[in-house]
Amino acid sequence: MKFEAVTIKDIAKALGLSTSTVSRALRDSYEISPETKKLVLDYAEKINYQPNPIALSLKERKSHSIGVIVGEIANNFFSQIINGIESVAKEEGYNVIISQSHESFDKESSNLQYLTSRSIDGLLVSVSAETLNFNNLKAIHDKGMPIVFFDRIVDEIETHKVIVDNFTGAYNATSHLIEMGYSNIAHICNASILSIAKERLAGYLSALKDHGMENDESLIKYCKHGGMIAQELEDALKELLKNKRKPDAIFASSDKLTTGCLRILKKKKISVPNDIGLIGFSNGDLTDLLDPPLSVVRQPAFEMGQLAIRMLLPLIESKYPVTSFETKVLSTELIIRNSTKHQPERVLK
Amino acid sequence: MKFEAVTIKDIAKALGLSTSTVSRALRDSYEISPETKKLVLDYAEKINYQPNPIALSLKERKSHSIGVIVGEIANNFFSQIINGIESVAKEEGYNVIISQSHESFDKESSNLQYLTSRSIDGLLVSVSAETLNFNNLKAIHDKGMPIVFFDRIVDEIETHKVIVDNFTGAYNATSHLIEMGYSNIAHICNASILSIAKERLAGYLSALKDHGMENDESLIKYCKHGGMIAQELEDALKELLKNKRKPDAIFASSDKLTTGCLRILKKKKISVPNDIGLIGFSNGDLTDLLDPPLSVVRQPAFEMGQLAIRMLLPLIESKYPVTSFETKVLSTELIIRNSTKHQPERVLK
DNA sequence: TTGTATGCGTTATCAG
DNA sequence: CTGATAACGCATACAA
Numbered sequence: 001m002k003f004e005a006v007t008i009k010d011i012a013k014a015l016g017l018s019t020s021t022v023s024r025a026l027r028d029s030y031e032i033s034p035e036t037k038k039l040v041l042d043y044a045e046k047i048n049y050q051p052n053p054i055a056l057s058l059k060e061r062k063s064h065s066i067g068v069i070v071g072e073i074a075n076n077f078f079s080q081i082i083n084g085i086e087s088v089a090k091e092e093g094y095n096v097i098i099s100q101s102h103e104s105f106d107k108e109s110s111n112l113q114y115l116t117s118r119s120i121d122g123l124l125v126s127v128s129a130e131t132l133n134f135n136n137l138k139a140i141h142d143k144g145m146p147i148v149f150f151d152r153i154v155d156e157i158e159t160h161k162v163i164v165d166n167f168t169g170a171y172n173a174t175s176h177l178i179e180m181g182y183s184n185i186a187h188i189c190n191a192s193i194l195s196i197a198k199e200r201l202a203g204y205l206s207a208l209k210d211h212g213m214e215n216d217e218s219l220i221k222y223c224k225h226g227g228m229i230a231q232e233l234e235d236a237l238k239e240l241l242k243n244k245r246k247p248d249a250i251f252a253s254s255d256k257l258t259t260g261c262l263r264i265l266k267k268k269k270i271s272v273p274n275d276i277g278l279i280g281f282s283n284g285d286l287t288d289l290l291d292p293p294l295s296v297v298r299q300p301a302f303e304m305g306q307l308a309i310r311m312l313l314p315l316i317e318s319k320y321p322v323t324s325f326e327t328k329v330l331s332t333e334l335i336i337r338n339s340t341k342h343q344p345e346r347v348l349k
Numbered sequence: 350m351k352f353e354a355v356t357i358k359d360i361a362k363a364l365g366l367s368t369s370t371v372s373r374a375l376r377d378s379y380e381i382s383p384e385t386k387k388l389v390l391d392y393a394e395k396i397n398y399q400p401n402p403i404a405l406s407l408k409e410r411k412s413h414s415i416g417v418i419v420g421e422i423a424n425n426f427f428s429q430i431i432n433g434i435e436s437v438a439k440e441e442g443y444n445v446i447i448s449q450s451h452e453s454f455d456k457e458s459s460n461l462q463y464l465t466s467r468s469i470d471g472l473l474v475s476v477s478a479e480t481l482n483f484n485n486l487k488a489i490h491d492k493g494m495p496i497v498f499f500d501r502i503v504d505e506i507e508t509h510k511v512i513v514d515n516f517t518g519a520y521n522a523t524s525h526l527i528e529m530g531y532s533n534i535a536h537i538c539n540a541s542i543l544s545i546a547k548e549r550l551a552g553y554l555s556a557l558k559d560h561g562m563e564n565d566e567s568l569i570k571y572c573k574h575g576g577m578i579a580q581e582l583e584d585a586l587k588e589l590l591k592n593k594r595k596p597d598a599i600f601a602s603s604d605k606l607t608t609g610c611l612r613i614l615k616k617k618k619i620s621v622p623n624d625i626g627l628i629g630f631s632n633g634d635l636t637d638l639l640d641p642p643l644s645v646v647r648q649p650a651f652e653m654g655q656l657a658i659r660m661l662l663p664l665i666e667s668k669y670p671v672t673s674f675e676t677k678v679l680s681t682e683l684i685i686r687n688s689t690k691h692q693p694e695r696v697l698k
Numbered sequence: 699t700t701g702t703a704t705g706c707g708t709t710a711t712c713a714g
Numbered sequence: 715c716t717g718a719t720a721a722c723g724c725a726t727a728c729a730a
Contacts, residue, residue: 005468007723018701023725033699050466054406055723058706063403073431074634079423086449095467098447100435117399118444119354144353259635266638285423286608286633289615291640356707367717372709380715404707407722 006049015043026051057119065095066122066312067115071103071129071226077255077283077301078126081150084305085124092313094121101128103228109136122146122316124308127154129191129226146315150308151299153195153327160311161327162304166196169297169332170203173279174251176295176336178211182249182277184219186240188233188261189253191224200253200281218243227256230264237261238270249277258282258296281332293337300330355398364392375400406468414444415471415661416464420452420478420575426604426632426650427475430499433654434473441662443470450477452577458485471495471665473657476503478540478575495664499657500648502544502676509660510676511653515545518646518681519552522600522628525644525685527560531598531626533568535589537582537610538602540573549602549630567592576605579613586610587619598626607631607645630681642686649679 008026012019017036025032025040026049032040043049057063068085070078082098089096099115101108108128113136115123123145125137134154141147141157150162177185187204190197201220208215221236240247252258258280265272282296307328315322357375361368366385374381374389375398381389392398406412417434419427431447438445448464450457457477462485464472472494474486483503490496490506499511526534536553539546550569557564570585589596601607607629614621631645656677664671 005723008725009723019724020702020726021700023723024700027725031699036699052407052468052723053466054403054412054468055706056725057403058401058407058708058722059724059726061706072428073422074425074428076423079421079428082422083449090463095446097444100432114439117402119401119403259638262635262638284635286611286635286639289608289611290635290638354707357709358707368707369709369718370716372707373716376709382715385715401707404722405709407706407724408708408710410722 005052006047007052008049011040011043011047011049015039062121062316063095063119064093065097065118065120066124066309066316067118067120068096068098068124069101069108069111069115070098070126071256072100073098075255075283076285077151077299080283080301081126081305081308084302084307085309086305087302088306088309088313092309094309094313101130103129103226105130105132112136112140116140116145120145122148122312124312125149125154126151127194128152129194129228130224131191131193146312148308148312148315150304151196155195158325160315160325162308162311162330163195163199163327164299164304164330164332166199166332167203167206169281169299169334170200170251170253171207172203172332172334173281173295173297174204174207175211176334176339177249177251177277177279178207178213180249180277180339183213184216184245184247185213185249185251185277186219186221186247187251187253188221188223188236188240188257190222190226190257192222197222197253204251216245218245219247223257226254227260230260233257233260234264234269237264237272241270241272246273247276248273249279252278252280254280255282255284258294259284262290262294277338279338288337295334295336295338298333298335300333304330354401355396356401357398359396360389360392360398364388411470411665412444412468413442414446414467414469415473415658415665416467416469417445417447417473418450418457418460418464419447419475420605421449422447424604424632425634426500426648429632429650430475430654430657433651433656434658435654436651437655437658437662441658443658443662450479452478452575454479454481461485461489465489465494469494471497471661473661474498474503475500476543477501478543478577479573480540480542495661497657497661497664499653500545504544507674509664509674511657511660511679512544512548512676513648513653513679513681515548515681516552516555518630518648518683519549519600519602520556521552521681521683522630522644522646523553523556524560525683525688526598526600526626526628527556527562529598529626529688532562533565533594533596534562534598534600534626535568535570535596536600536602537570537572537585537589537606539571539575539606541571546571546602553600565594567594568596572606575603576609579609582606582609583613583618586613586621590619590621595622596625597622598628601627601629603629604631604633607643608633611639611643626687628687637686644683644685644687647682647684649682653679 008019008022012022025037099111148160153161223232227233252261279295287294287296357368357371361371374386422428448460497509502510572581576582601610628644636643636645
């Protein structure tokens with residue numbers, strides 16, 4: 001007893017009509033008499049007729065599903081993005097297929113391959129930290145696949161993009177540390193190829209400059225795996241603390257890097273001054289429960305997801321090639337939970 | 350310039366063959382001569398032919414996708430489950446469609462409706478905390494849809510199930526609190542209709558009994574929205590603290606409830622003794638960073654996801670109705686990060 | 699107003 | 715060994 005769906009044919013047979021009449025009645029076509037319409041509609045309702053979306057897809061050459069590539073769903077930033085995407089997708093009758101790169105270029109490529117072979121109508125992408133080149137994405141885009149980038153965008157591909165104001169977010173975060181009295185502020189960031197890494201670095205540098213502090217290259221560390229590999233981050237921190245100019249605060253440039261630093265500091269994996277400052281980009285749901293209170297830069301992830309899909313749908317549905325693209329920039333929010341330096345009793349031990 | 354896929358027809362035309370020959374060559378049929386095969390394969394490779402999965406689905410009456418219903422992906426327990434599911438799905442050529450109930454019965458029902466209308470081949474379900482009845486699920490199951498339940502199972506529906514040993518997990522958690530010296534241990538749990546709530550309650554009660562402590566109904570509070578509504582949990586805690594027998598420790602029975610309690614205690618939303626104990630079921634990724642250290646019961650979520658889909662696939666692929674079902678039980682892990690009572694300096698303030 | 703025929707991309711059946 | 719044809723479920727151009 002397999003799951004057997006009822007088809008238009010079944011209805012037609014039962015009612016002594018042709019399939020086309022039934023089809024038209026169901027689509028409320030003007031050419032069908034009210035009586036026939038009612039007859040069909042009632043019967044369809046009664047036997048719980050559901051159109052077969054696969055047949056529809058084949059006919060319309062549209063799958064009504066869109067692919068999403070993110071780093072990891074087990075990351076609040078991305079899960080909130082996905083929630084935003086889904087909220088719109090559902091309204092518009094689209095189906096969302098999520099795939100995770102786990103910050104690996106290989107996985108990203110194979111997911112890309114998988115998604116396109118699953119005949120999706122469009123793609124929402126946040127590239128992985130490890131992504132070396134954008135040839136795959138470019139090839140797919142050139143073939144006519146609508147793509148919208150969010151968060152980690154690709155400059156080389158001309159399409160819609162949604163980002164947050166990374167520059168200002170980083171600027172504010174760094175300024176906050178400076179205003180708290182820290183003077184040797186290290187910056188731990190993602191792979192330098194990533195758009196977000198570049199922009200946040202620029203914000204950090206600009207804040208230093210505006211506060212009359214000099215930039216020290218040795219205080220900047222890149223994690224090209226985006227903190228997915230714990231050792232990488234640990235090494236970066238170790239190096240920082242061995243540096244001749246020793247940092248008294250850290251600005252971490254992503255969710256993963258922020259919590260990674262926290263974990264390493266907390267577990268005393270490396271010896272670190274008691275009163276080191278830490279601020280980071282993070283959408284984690286438990287950051288408000290940490291001791292010492294962790295100040296964070298939050299991104300409007302849900303809105304970003306909504307915006308991304310709202311920009312994608314017109315690309316999918318437009319009959320003509322779209323030639324004009326825009327980049328939406330959302331504001332971040334600096335959540336300050338720690339505004340005084342040197343509170344020994346609340347400090348990371 | 351829309352995304353135009355190349356079809357078998359294109360290959361056939363280009364090579365002067367029939368579509369059936371091409372199809373057979375691509376499937377490496379024995380009836381095709383090696384030369385033709387090579388010709389076709391090479392050309393297909395060259396123009397990057399990808400079979401259209403939608404056409405295949407229509408033909409095979411199989412979508413190669415499975416639906417998953419969880420509470421929220423922004424919950425580490427569920428995102429780890431999903432990772433487990435996806436790891437197997439990908440290997441087996443299945444596509445995963447995730448939908449979130451957000452612990453609402455209505456959303457769960459509409460998702461169920463949506464998923465089945467998207468012609469999925471099978472369903473993995475963890476029912477929402479708010480679920481009142483299982484009529485929808487039952488109806489779908491009765492129509493022949495393969496379903497495997499995980500975590501929050503439905504006893505009334507006869508199929509495969511995967512759970513953790515909730516009884517032992519709760520028993521160990523409660524015992525840990527008792528051994529730390531707490532004597533008035535409250536239990537905050539999910540809607541009493543949920544399988545996990547019942548089993549964890551039983552473990553809690555059994556631990557009390559085995560340690561010669563008497564059960565006090567007034568120390569048990571149910572949150573029927575599973576902690577999704579903050580007020581509900583706050584009210585439960587307030588009531589507990591007004592209770593004549595005042596709790597000195599809390600055993601929270603889910604991820605959401607554990608972090609919910611933490612948040613309320615930490616934010617001093619209600620006045621609470623300094624040295625109140627807390628332990629809970631949780632797979633949160635930041636629990637190891639909290640102060641005071643939070644002991645938790647961890648569930649093997651990834652394995653649970655893998656197991657669930659591994660049990661589902663045979664149901665989907667079997668040609669005959671399956672009549673014998675089993676329930677797999679996985680062990681939880683008690684992670685103790687707090688083994689002494691009364692540490693004023695590390696206590697929730 | 700309703701019915702018939704065709705095609706979406708693929709494979710299976712049957713002929714050749 | 716290869717080709718023509720039908721079918722999966724649906725929508726639609728065309729015929730009646």
